Amino acid sequence: MRSQSGTAAPERTDDPKEHNQTIRPRDLLTKEDHLEIFKLLFLARYFDVRLIKEKKRGRLRGTLYSSHNQEAVLVGCLYGLRPDDWISPIHRDMPAFFLKDIKFKWDDPARMGMSIEELCAQVWGKAGSPGRARDNWSHIGSKSKHIIHSTSMLSGTIPAAAGVVYADRLNGGDVIAMTLNGEGSTAQGIFHEAINFAAVHKLPVVTIIENNHWAYGTPTHMEYSQEDFARRADGYGIMGLVADGQDVLDVYDKVMMAVNHSRAGNGPSIVECKTFRAYGHGDHDDDRAAKYRPEAEILKGRERDPIGVYRQYLLEKGYISPEDAKLYIAENKGAGEVGNEDFPPEVVAYLSKGIDYALTCPVPEAEEGGMWVFKEGGR
């Protein structure tokens, strides 16, 4: 019988010997890296709970798609990428737009990720946003920052990613493209077509499956009959790994193995990160989701909060002291229970700066409505 909730730690497959490696990617991380990763987990969580609070205060409108409880997947996937690697986030991955290429340079305007100001302006539908108020969420991209434009067509970014790296290889480049996808999107025909194309042409597309065990109101056991989605990789003749999506270092290890493998010319790879969707599909679905999902499943799926799991690791390794470990307890708290005091001050200040920008930024002029609809100067 397959489990519905995915946060019980999956059987470890990260034995270095199994991958012919003597050291794991995590072994190369410094203490500074670990502390930065910890802060980034807080930042992703704070983005989520603060937006919910802003909406409840009446300062924000539009649907929010929460990544609460899935932060280890986002941070673990993005932390080891090169600045010039491409990513394609989806609706569940809003923090990915600013987490790309953020490590140790949160405020660097030249970094290859979106600024917190741009992203907040996007959520508030203001003129300073990449989408210039056409949407309040993830329908954005940036050619210069190597972010493939997110679309509503699930899995639609995988063929685009394959095309990007195909062109790059023809030009002698060595970037990879990482696509982020929910497990539900893998039922799309285009998912198979694109991965097969990438496999045949040995293209460095790293496909992340964020298996949060629900696609809107459909549980995984009604979506596919395989326990580990990553095993589908066998059918394409490519590498497939399973990661514990609540453990940022396990995600980092598996993703970096896949990235290194794909970058080296061995073709695409799939990393399935087992996690659990904490709330509804979007906040419009929160109340219904609390009814269509058994309470015991929700509690089990959320018991291993990624911030708490990593705090424990840092403590055991001596990267934080027992006193420091008691500061900023954001885990296992919903937006209504958590406060600014539960987050490092720099995290609160960073997002607040973005929100202040968004609130004061004007909306675009109405005449802009036709912009980007027709080719400039065309008919």
Ligand SMILES: Cc1ncc(C[n+]2csc(CCOP(=O)(O)OP(=O)(O)O)c2C)c(N)n1
């Ligand atoms: C091709 C396509 N079919 C259906 C939808 C409607 N839809 C949007 S999100 C979603 C659920 C996606 O589930 P999953 O891929 O598991 O991602 P999650 O929301 O769980 O992160 C659906 C069915 C869509 N956007 N595109």
Ligand SMILES: [Mg+2]
């Ligand atoms: Mg899902």
